[in-house]
Amino acid sequence: MKTNQETFVGVDRPMYILEEERLRKNLSLIQHVAREAGVEIILAFKAYALWKTFPIFREYIGATTASSLYEARLAYEEFGCAAHTYSPAYIDGEIDDIARMSSHLTFNSLSQYVRFSQRAQKANPEVSMGVRVNPEYSEVETLIYNPCAPGTRFGVSANQLSDHLPEGIEGFHCHCHCESGADVFERTLAHFMDKFSHWLPQLKWVNFGGGHLMTRKDYDVPHLINILKEFRSQHPWLKVILEPGSAFGWQTGPLVSHVVDIVEDKGIRTAILDVSFTCHMPDCLEMPYMPAVRGARVLTTEDKTSQLLEGEWRYRLGGNSCLSGDFMDAWAFDHQLQIGERIIFEDMLHYTTVKTCMFNGIAHPDIALLHVDGELQTLRRYTYEDYRDRMD
Secondary structure, three states: OEOOOOOOOOOOOOEEEEEHHHHHHHHHHHHHHHHHHOOEEOEEOOOOOOHHHHHHHOOOOOOEEEOOHHHHHHHHHHHOOOEEEEEOOOOOOOHHHHHHOEEEEEEOOHHHHHHHHHHHHHHOOOOEEEEEEOOOOOOOOOHHHOOOOOOOOOOEOHHHOOOOOOOOEEEEEOOOOOOEOHHHHHHHHHHHHHHHHHHHHHOOEEEOOOOEOOOOOOOOHHHHHHHHHHHHHHOOOOEEEEOOOHHHHOOOOOEEEEEEEEEEEOOEEEEEEOOOHHHHOOHHHHOOOOOOEOOEEEOOHHHHOOOOOOOOEEEEEEOOOOOOOOEEEEEEEOOOOOOOOEEEEOOOOOOOOOOOOOHHHOOOOEEEEEOOOOEEEEEEOOOHHHHHHHOO
């Protein structure tokens, strides 16, 4: 069906809508950075894994990154390439299959490398193996997203490495960003070099991980390109890899929901929706991340105790699960909300579709692709069987 890109008239069910035009804009920019800087930029499935859209991705990039057997299989079978795979812990029953479906295999610790490297090499003689390193520096402020916080379970610190790397290690993987800018990467790179430059002549590649939000409007793309080009000029033997997740899906489409009821208690007005924060937007509660709602103003802590502007209505938005905390507070709308009205959450493609759950038996929203010509194609509609089979 055709729909209006601003109002999504006709969308009468909860729906994630991926806008092809915006996706291609992101992919073009990422492709430009990779070409100009002479690096490889690959898609991280942990943020985006809508495999029915992989044909679009393959027009711009050639590889993906995986963190589990199922992600590696998705890369191998659906994207059509071997994965760049890293996992905090490989296990006996999976390592052989993972290695067969991987071009690069990064180990989280030296003990994991000792335990599994020979098996991985036997399963796939072509796989290039590396180890994740911890630069002991990160500017990520939210603790659950900071992989370098004290006591981290991620990576090997410099003092755990001998002068000569174990035989067979060909790469370093360093990931310590989250929706970060080029200036953060520049400072992080200085710490990485201070800690690990000694071993770079022994390597063939270095993976600077994800969190490079190069498609954000205020991101300094030329600076990122210059940083990467300078690094490559000083280390021409190294292949440089980046694996952002959010950058691919950033601002590529909304989650469309609907008001199903409006309740009030102690002067607090809540519009209850046909979607759930805990099921469909978990980062909003975990981060916490305050999403933008089309046509509404986010109320800050100061706003919540101040007077509304003339003609505004204040609402909490509540999810449809029985979790008491399945709500967020608050937004100001320029009109009184009505039952059946669409509530459009902006920028809801990255990290949502891969983290949703069916807690309470609540169905997933549909997933749709809005083509450049305005045609809305439903990619997936979930049913009771999807919930039942998870309990099988």
